Amino acid sequence: MKKFLAVMMALAMIVALLPAALADEALEPITVTVFRGDPGDQPTDDNKIYKLIEDEFGIKFEIEFLAGDLDETLGLKIANEDYPDLFDGGNSAELIENAGALIDLLPYITEEGTPNLYKHIYTDNRVQQLLHDGKLYIIPNYGINYNGKIDNAPNGPMFFIQKQVIAWNNYKVPTTLNEYFDLLDAFIAENPTNKDGNPYIGFAFPVEDWRRFGLINPVQHLMGRPNDGEVIIDVTTDDYATTTFINQSYAKDYYKKLNEEFNKGTISRDTFVWNYDQYIAALSTGTVLGAFDQGWNHGTAMDALKTAKMDENTFLGIPLVYDESYGYGKIEEHYVNGTVMNKDRGFGISVNCQYPERMINLFENLLSDKWQKILQWGIEGEDYYVEDGRMLMTKEQYDQRSDAAWKKANMALTIWESAPKKQGLMDDGNAWAPGDQAEMYFGMMTEYDVNFLENCGVRVPGDFFDKTLELAPYGEAWQIDKAPIDIDYQDFLTIQDQTLPQVIMADPAEFDAKWDAFVEAINPSCEVYSNFMHEEVLKLVKQALGE
Amino acid sequence: MTARAGKTVLKPVRKKGFWKTLWGQKQLMIMSVPMLLYVLLFNYGPMWGWITAFQDFTPKRGLAESPFVGWANFQWLFSRPDFIRSIRNTLAMSVINLVFGTVSSILLAVLLNEVRNKTFKKTVQTVTYLPHFLSMVIVVGMAQNIFASNGPINKLLQGIGIIKQPVFWLGEGQHFWWLVGVINVWKEVGWNTIIYIAAMTAIDPSLYEAAAIDGAGRFQRILHVTLPGIKSTFMVLLIMNIGHLMEAGFEIQYLMGNGLVQDFSETIDVFVMKYGISKQKYSYATAAGMFKSVVAIVLLLGANFIAKKLDEDTLI
Secondary structure (H helix, E strand, O other): OOHHHHHHHHHHHHHHHHHHHHHOOOOOOOEEEEEOOOOOOOOOOOHHHHHHHHHHHOOOEEEEOOOHHHHHHHHHHHHHHOOOOOEEEEEHHHHHHHHHOOOOOOOOOOOOOHHHHHHHHHHHHHHHHOOEEEEOOOOOOOEEEOOOOOOOOOOEEEEEEEEHHHHHOOOOOOOHHHHHHHHHHHHHHHEEEEOOEEEEEEEOOOOHHHHHHHHHHHHHHHHHOOOOOOOEEEOOOOOOOOEEEEOOHHHHHHHHHHHHHHHHEEEOHHHHHHOOHHHHHHOOOEEEEEEEEEHHHHHHHHHHHHHHOOOOHEEEEEEOOOOOHHOOOOOOOOOOOOOOOOOOOOOOEOOOOOOOHHHHHHHHHHHHHHHHHHHHHHOOOOOOHHHHHHHHHHHHHEEEEEEOOHHHHHOOOOHHHHHHOOOEOOOOEEOHHHHHHHOOOOOOOOHHHHHHHHHOOOOHHHHHHHOOOOOOOOOOOOHOOOOOHHHHHHHHHHHHHHHHHHOOOOOOOOOOHHHHHHHHHHHHHHHHHHHHHHHHHEEEEHHHOOO | OOOOOOOOOOOOOOOOOOHHHHHOOOOHHHHHHHHHHHHHHHHHHHHHHHHHHHHHHOOOHHHHHOOOOOOHHHHHHHOHHHHHHHHHHHHHHHHHHHHHHHHHHHHHHHHHHHOOOOHHHHHHHHHHHHHHHHHHHHHHHHHHHHHOOHHHHHHHHHHHHOOOOOOOOOOOOHHHHHHHHHHHHHHHHHEEEEEEHHHOOOOOOOHHHHHHHOOHHHHHHHHHHHHHHHHHOOOOOHHHHHHOOOOOOOHHHHOOHHHHHHHHOOOOHHHHHHHHHHHHHHHHHHHHHHHHHHHHHHHHHHHHHHHHHOOOOOOO
């Protein structure tokens, strides 16, 4: 009996070891550590998409989400060289690139070895825009479109106004700054409070920390330029003249307007001390009528309003410019650029990763049509269905995609969001992202929104914007890494953080003096900053033109 | 111990040898080894990282490769008006915290000490020290609502006619230090009281009886028995707190600060965070931290020295 047992044990061992010995080395199961520079929810252990990935590639993920401040978290990781295998540095990925935390991906991407990735980044010579000193650290997570870009609802920087105000205005949508504030003032004059008796706040914007774009970015858009961060770049000149706008007279126009509105009571001074949570809380009550913000920055507030069936309080994003009375001639709006690659955002592979080839191989395979459908749409028959070649979801299937608990178990969100992905249209005309599929977009709009847009005379919110505008060769200048001048940049921002609110809250009689003092204080750092940006822009242009 | 000149030379008392004393106290020594290790490992060990204060350190180059730059980092620090301001803010808020904190907790302790109703005393004590356990994030969140333009404080002050227009508490720099002081008192007063109440219970009751017989009223008993009774506790705490003067806190300033009040809200710790961690200027941050430690040591020794001169109880 003992002997028999021993033989059986030996046999069992051999049987157990055989597959491992025979299997491709690439399938040896591994656990990959992942950091994502955004907060998020851990997927469930039996998440169905992660399970598919594990079955096919033998890769399990151990994901760490951002908790707390991004720069500080990354700073600590860098100081300790504690890098995960797949490293998504979120909005501050420059820090990890500069710290040497990521490997160069370029040598791994070849036409034969990784055709999907090769096509992904070499089409239209995209790779030229992505390189840092000839090295590719991160393949963009968003902004690489196939068969054109779909933009039903631009989500970037713009002015926002509550839909009820537009409806009150007989669905006439303002197009200039003056029209916008006139409308807000007129609305408040007639409706000082909402139906619960809470007073309306006319206009607000986020100011906390890096979200200060709400305070310091609008001027470039009013002048008809896209989001280039804190500079205006003259693309009509050969040398891309680059200048900060905050110290210019056309910035004074905007802040003078804000000063007037502040003194009328349209802007609350609490705006300047709200942190992000308080800002979102204010928006979620539906008492803030207008804002300058980026669409993605207040999605939670809009969701809250929709859930509360307060559709008329949700925002409509619109492009505003200075009217001709400001003396800058007729300005054409340019809020939305053509395709913008989300440069330096997404997964990089860290120098600590022991399996770079397998990671590249994973990205390559996930970029295949089959896996892109799984990641973006889910499993056919479970998460979506196909009718006459069109990929569709029932209302239930679509709704569950905004259910946090369902997502944890049924979507590989982290991988979907941070890994290279296809956007735009599939070759068969279906959209890569379910939200971009025309039938779905309209099917999922609330009745209020359908009627609202119809009354405004447009099909989708994106129709308010000119979407035919081309992206400048340098991309969008806000993406430029300011690390080489970070202290000067900090000073540049600190002065604005502190002084702009004081300028806006000034007594009208003192406005000019305060503004002049502000310009004088900020001029030195403006000069450093615009010179630096100019050089970087020229470098990028050179790179993009392949010189 | 030593003989005076011109007198009979006394045999000096034999001093026990160091090793003998050590051996004699071997149990104590063994017990203190873990603490010693802890201090060496976690307090003295990391100190060699101070070397980065004299380097142009980047993580890419590492400690060995980063070039030495002498005092350049310190020169940079003191050329920054915001660093100078952060020192001022740190000291100002510390002093406010120290004064407010000490006065309020002694006052509360004295009052509680006079209360004869046990249940009432216990309830007040519990209620006042519970906020100590709240996270600063929550406390600041509450404060931001309470001090908002249309918050309860403004409404109250307007209601009783002290102010006409709401005060912009959170957006005007001159209020910031005092708000921090008030919030800290609210949060810590009960907790800080505990140690004074403990000291008061140690006062011999016969002193009170004697004072009463001598005709001292309640107020006089507080003045002449209670307060002198906690003097040594007070001095020890004072010296310890002076050693902590350079630590005005970090969380409250970090959470409650904003663009408008940054000239008054940034402490050295916030400064270190801003440049050191967020901007990866580790060398600047280390230099600032080192400066802070040196000043703290000087303050501590200074306070101790003065206490000694005044012939009070000292800490070291």
